[in-house]
Amino acid sequence: MYERDTIAAISTALGEGAIGIVRMSGGDALVMANQLFKGVNLLTQPSHTIHYGHIVDPESKQIIDEVMVTLLRAPKTYTREDVVEINCHGGIMAVQAILDLCLQMGARLAEPGEFTKRAFLNGRIDLSQAEAVMDLIEAKTNKAMQASMNQLQGSLSKKIRSLRQTMLNTLAQIEVTIDYPEYDDVEEMSLQQLKTTAQAISQEVQHILKQAQSGRLFREGINTVIVGRPNVGKSSLLNRLTGWDKAIVTDIEGTTRDTIEEMVNVRGVPLKLIDTAGIRQTEEVVEKIGVERSRKALEEADLVILILNQAEDLQEVDLELLKASQGKKRIILLNKQDLPSQLDRNALAESSGTATIIETSMLEEAGLDALEDEISNLFFKGQLQSTDINYLLNSRHTQLLKQALAALDEVQSAVAMELPVDLIQIDYTRAWDLLGEITGDSVQDELLNELFSQFCLGK
Numbered sequence: 132m133y134e135r136d137t138i139a140a141i142s143t144a145l146g147e148g149a150i151g152i153v154r155m156s157g158g159d160a161l162v163m164a165n166q167l168f169k170g171v172n173l174l175t176q177p178s179h180t181i182h183y184g185h186i187v188d189p190e191s192k193q194i195i196d197e198v199m200v201t202l203l204r205a206p207k208t209y210t211r212e213d214v215v216e217i218n219c220h221g222g223i224m225a226v227q228a229i230l231d232l233c234l235q236m237g238a239r240l241a242e243p244g245e246f247t248k249r250a251f252l253n254g255r256i257d258l259s260q261a262e263a264v265m266d267l268i269e270a271k272t273n274k275a276m277q278a279s280m281n282q283l284q285g286s287l288s289k290k291i292r293s294l295r296q297t298m299l300n301t302l303a304q305i306e307v308t309i310d311y312p313e314y315d316d317v318e319e320m321s322l323q324q325l326k327t328t329a330q331a332i333s334q335e336v337q338h339i340l341k342q343a344q345s346g347r348l349f350r351e352g353i354n355t356v357i358v359g360r361p362n363v364g365k366s367s368l369l370n371r372l373t374g375w376d377k378a379i380v381t382d383i384e385g386t387t388r389d390t391i392e393e394m395v396n397v398r399g400v401p402l403k404l405i406d407t408a409g410i411r412q413t414e415e416v417v418e419k420i421g422v423e424r425s426r427k428a429l430e431e432a433d434l435v436i437l438i439l440n441q442a443e444d445l446q447e448v449d450l451e452l453l454k455a456s457q458g459k460k461r462i463i464l465l466n467k468q469d470l471p472s473q474l475d476r477n478a479l480a481e482s483s484g485t486a487t488i489i490e491t492s493m494l495e496e497a498g499l500d501a502l503e504d505e506i507s508n509l510f511f512k513g514q515l516q517s518t519d520i521n522y523l524l525n526s527r528h529t530q531l532l533k534q535a536l537a538a539l540d541e542v543q544s545a546v547a548m549e550l551p552v553d554l555i556q557i558d559y560t561r562a563w564d565l566l567g568e569i570t571g572d573s574v575q576d577e578l579l580n581e582l583f584s585q586f587c588l589g590k
């Protein structure tokens with residue numbers, strides 16, 4: 132284990148919470164805490180115990196707060212160093228005052244992510260687990276949380292390690308070939324083996340990437356764009372789904388002038404819901420810009436909710452939107468079904484293809500359940516159960532996996548071209564290295580600093 136100074140930070144969210152925690156980690160954590168703590172002598176207490184007492188300013192002798200102190204001795208701690216957690220009353224004053232005292236005792240203010248960084252450097256967790264901690268802090272819904280938990284428990288690392296082990300076996304085999312070039316048939320064999328493993332590994336990597344694509348949706352929210360002509364009820368839908376009046380709803384066409392975004396959770400599926408300006412021909416400058424944005428939002432959407440007003444017949448713009456959303460995951464709502472029907476369903480059927488059509492009334496809150504069912508169906512059907520989202524990759528992971536994939540492709544084409552084994556081996560080893568960077572088995576210092584600095588303080 133490395134020799135390190137003692138760090139301290141507030142590890143609960145700042146604010147008026149019920150309790151706040153100041154956490155210290157390092158060789159002097161216990162001694163420092165003991166100088167501030169009035170109660171039992173912490174230095175003689177066994178590990179993993181919690182003690183009641185007061186934090187007292189050693190200079191002014193003033194009582195700062197009534198606290199519970201958790202005492203955790205190395206190595207069975209989050210950082211594998213001695214850790215002390217001072218649980219005090221929430222609110223900024225007490226927590227901040229106690230942190231100040233810790234710093235006065237000689238602790239250093241922890242950098243963002245430094246506790247987790249130490250956990251990594253001391254070998255308690257690997258890199259992808261460390262990153263999962265970060266995701267967990269940011270996770271927006273239960274399902275995203277689940278994926279982070281899985282990763283924390285090491286599903287990605289486990290997978291990558293087993294892939295690398297397979298690759299290592301082949302590498303060893305090749306070494307033999309290079310050392311004993313006189314055996315032609317050995318070379319022939321290794322080439323064959325290289326090809327098969329490169330292929331197999333490449334498939335596995337593709338599979339991880341594919342699953343991660345769903346993971347991304349869960350972490351960042353599914354880009355869901357509500358489009359339609361003015362006044363069909365787009366803003367009303369946003370308000371129904373968020374449960375509050377985020378967007379202004381009026382009977383004036385063109386009420387929404389710009390896109391409005393809100394995160395909502397539909398049956399555990401996080402949607403980044405985007406209400407757009409109604410699309411129509413307009414000469415009005417502000418509205419025109421809004422309409423442009425609506426079209427752009429439509430292009431970038433993961434899911435399109437196209438609203439039609441069934442109290443009117445299909446119009447040019449409706450048909451245009453039906454066309455523009457083709458090839459996207461989409462749901463069509465026939466809104467205002469509380470009003471007499473005017474819309475020609477046969478004409479609609481011709482332009483809507485296989486899209487699911489749901490009758491709704493935002494006014495009477497009808498059809499919303501069916502809509503939620505459909506959303507959950509679209510994103511969970513068959514392949515996508517929450518327990519399947521094992522890999523929640525960040526962009527660093529994705530990059531590395533793609534680079535590894537490219538290197539493996541090189542291997543395969545090199546084998547096809549019958550290049551010498553030692554040349555092919557270079558690409559193969561590169562793929563192996565790249566995968567290793569995911570778990571941190573081969574990783575450089577700057578990368579580590581960069582990575583851990585993204586954490587919030589106190590983790």
Ligand SMILES: Nc1nc2c(ncn2[C@@H]2O[C@H](COP(=O)(O)OP(=O)(O)OP(=O)(O)O)[C@@H](O)[C@H]2O)c(=O)[nH]1
Nearest residue numbers: 361362363364365366367385386387409492493494
């Ligand atoms: N009768 C009836 N009226 C509705 C329904 N949904 C929305 N409305 C009304 O239609 C009008 C327009 O609703 P909005 O939600 O503002 O429509 P929008 O699509 O956001 O309109 P723009 O922002 O102008 O593009 C409002 O007066 C709503 O109260 C519905 O299901 N039935």
Ligand SMILES: [Mg+2]
Nearest residue numbers: 365366386387
């Ligand atoms: Mg609107």
